[in-house]
Amino acid sequence: MRAAGVELVRLDGDSPRVADLRAAVLKLRLAPGQHRFSAEAVNTLPRADADPNRTPFAVLCSDVPVGFGIVDRLGVLGEIADDPARAVLLRAFYIDPQWQGQGVGRAACAALDSLVRGIAPEATEVLLTVNEGNPAAVRAYLAGGFAHTGRRYLGGDAGPQYVLRRPVGE
Known part of the structure; x- marks a missing residue:
């Protein structure tokens, strides 16, 4: 699952590599000012582990x-x-601040197709919600191939969110 030097690796396995990666992602941090919009893996990984719908x-x-x-x-x-039934939701996605601005997020978005096909072969699109007050994240997702759907999600904790979509390629 590579795109421009970026690889996406599922963390729901039990190999030694997965164990090492799980420990490493728990040390990653959000950029300053992003805590009101998202949560770090230290908080979201345990919730994903407890939910069979989350990978x-x-x-x-x-x-x-x-x-x-x-x-x-x-x-x-x-x-x-x-x-x-033909969509998946990208959530809790972030790149550590020291790696931002280098195209890593854009490449990770491009690599989503292979990851999504492995998780949900029936999915034809990836959706996400992004806070309207987070223009840096909106720009990053748009640069990564997501597009506005024209919809808004109003159930977020930090205010209204845009709904963005990216088709899953063949």
């Missing part, structure tokens, strides 16, 4: 863990997707 993953750049995310097959899809 956590690490973002690696040259085999170094630099980011984290979760692919959710349920979440708020019933509220934001035209066909929830």
Whole structure:
């Protein structure tokens, strides 16, 4: 699952590599000012482990863990997707601040197709919600191939959110 030197690795296995990656993503941090919009893996990884619909993953750049995310097959899809059975939700996604601005997030978004096909082969799109007050994240997702759907999600803790989508390629 590589794109431009970036690899996405599922964290739901029990191999020694997965154990090492899980420990590494727990040390990753959000950029300053992002805590009101998202939560770090130290908080979201245990919730993903407890939910069979969520698959956590690490973002690696040259085999170094630099980011984290979760692919959710349920979440708020019933509220934001035209066909929830053919969509997945990207959540809790972030790149460690020291790796931001280098195209890692954009490459990780491009690598989502392979990851999503392995988790939910029926999915034709990846959806996410991003806070309207977080323009840096909106720009990053748009640069990563996501597009506005014209919808808003109003159930977020930190205010209204845009709903963005990215088709899953072949």
